[in-house]
Amino acid sequence: MKTKRIKNITRYSYKAGQPFNGYRLAVSRNRKAFIKYFSDRKYGSAEEALKAALACKEEYLAKLAAETVTES
Template sequence: MKSKRNLTRFTYETAAFEGWRLCISRAGTTFTKYFPDKKYGGGRKSLAVAETALSAIRGVLEGAKRINGKLSANTVRKAEKILNEV
């Protein structure tokens, strides 16, 4: 499996973590979440969950209001809620 935009594959033979990392930045705010293979039942399943979360966050961030060039607090809360629910 190969990394994609905003999704990076982590596979370390000597470490305990294998999975996907979602990382997206907008207007000075970065949202990051790890999707381990162990928790989601394999590489393909964790990728599917990560892609679902990424599309939901992109939907929130696309039409987001900006205050002084930064995302509004409400938008940040919505994106963080999506990441916490996954």
């Protein structure tokens, strides 16, 4: 599956039988990194894994924005 480039999300796709096929979400702010993996196997398909990664990214960025407003 070929997807367009999405900031902070990387596709890992190996030959069948390899330990991981899916997406990695990596966001870093102020020297703190948030990394989470979304396996095709766990989510049932590459499309569902991508949807989960995008949802998690939006949730995490919203949390960061709320913390930034609170700290100001």
